[in-house]
Amino acid sequence: MDFSLTREQEILRDTVREFAQRELAPQALALDEKGEFLHDVIKKTAELGLIGIITSKEYGGNGMGHLARMIMIEELSRVYASLGFFFQTGQIGMYLLENFGTDDMKQKYLPGLCKGELIIATALTEPGGGSDPSTITTTAELDGDEYVINGRKVMISEAQVCDLAIIVAKTGDRFSTFLIERENQGFDTPRRENYPGLRSIPVGDIALTNCRVPKSNLLGQEGRGIAVAITGIGAVGRTGVAGVGLGTAEGCYDAAVKFAKERVLYGKPIAELQAIQHMLVDSNLEIEAARWLCYRAAWLLDQGVSARDAGDDIARCKLYACNIANQIAVRAIQVMGGYGTVPEYEIVRRLNDSLELFTAAGTQEIMKNTIGRSIIS
């Protein structure tokens, strides 16, 4: 058993860590307050080759792999979770395009996506629910060589800024997945939610009204849309959210350790008080456990294990990393006392971010269902 990272992965980790300190740390608080999408920072991540990290070289990526991606998301989210989350959502669409798109689609869109010139959203959830895909009411009806799509998607990350969207719609009794360009007539993003966390990721509705897309924009086979979408959400979405959770937990822990070493009470730093040390130990243990769950799930994907076969490993890492992100944020506030909720200490921002992770790419309860099924099967 070899737990070591490759030298490439180590250099990547150090590079992303430095990038996050250079580009994100000085402005994280301001970015969160403004709540604007991170166009400029994303361009810089593209120059580093981070957007195409799981995309093949022939389509403009570098194919470094899922574990490399996990490390990247972890390091970015440690400083500013919104940027880590951008990779979670954007790379679902890129993964689906590469694995289920036509050659024309891949050539046309993937290089621009890798360069950060295009943004892609993936839209499954509707007002009737997200966890149960059978509640989808958006329809796609074939009319000649085009599908006519009508419906409304809600709580879609990057809805307001996307150039492309992958949506799931009903085709007859079954479901199919389509790629739609924002420029298509009938594509609208009428509402943005005002969530407390992940403030730089716009989340909102995509309304489709007689939106016509060519038949060739079908991703995968007609009628297999749920399987297509779940493959991307599983392999890329859930692992991505897990990485954001892990990084968020680490960011809170880093801040709590720093504070505990500097804050003097009773004539010594509070880090020397056992009550404080025990809280730091609990966070430290949880982070170590989460990191190995996350790395293992990503490593399995790099070994060629399908998202379906790695499903329970992916669910475990998503469930655990997102739970501890929230717990460790709250614990950091306890360590920091009154300072813990002062915005400048950036724990409340991270606590708010952690709240968004519970439901992203599948609720915690859905993760438990997946793990539960694997236990009793």
Next chain:
Amino acid sequence: MERERAPAIINLVGRNALEEALRIRERFSGSVTVITMGPPQARKALEEALAMDVDAAIHLCDEAFARADTLATAQALAYAISKLEHSDLILCGDATIDSGTGQVPIQLAEFLKLPCIFDADELVFEDERGLLIKRRWEQGYIKVRTKLPAVIAVTAKINQPRLPNVSGIMAAIRKEIKKWGAADIGADLSRVGLEGSPTRFFQISEFHAERQGEVFQGSPEEVINMAIDRLVKLEVL
């Protein structure tokens, strides 16, 4: 010191030197070779440099180089540079982040019989062989001119080093790192490593600086005389 337990990184200002070299290559073409002397784990720093897209990397690694002071380090580097086919410009960081003596670039230039400019904040090529260098000078700076070849030690002010991109990182691991020992560079063993080091460490200890304040009271003339008497007594004057 347990050097094996310390992470092997490129000296921070060494990365500025590397960045400047890469910028010069981008402007004039040519090639950039990075050289380091150190134990086996120093290879990691070279891998990082290769990820930044240098053309070649040389690792001076031999028990004969061990426990070198700055003079023996500069000597080994000079041997290696002399072995290269051609070098127009030797760029170094102005000091290391561990011992921080800043002596190696000057000693290296002496061994290579080249001009040395250190504390360089800015390099401007006036022509392909002539450089105008802005260098720190006490509280300000001066500008000096030199012709190539030369040794220039840069400060962290000179640029912001680039970060390697993923393709560079992946390519770096496949690139060759030449490992040169004392025999490969034709080193006189009495001039490298511990043998070639006139400096001897007796003890390494933490330095605590404490200021002792003293207040003198009286007229200005009296206070001045009291202060002078005190300094004489302390053998400062």
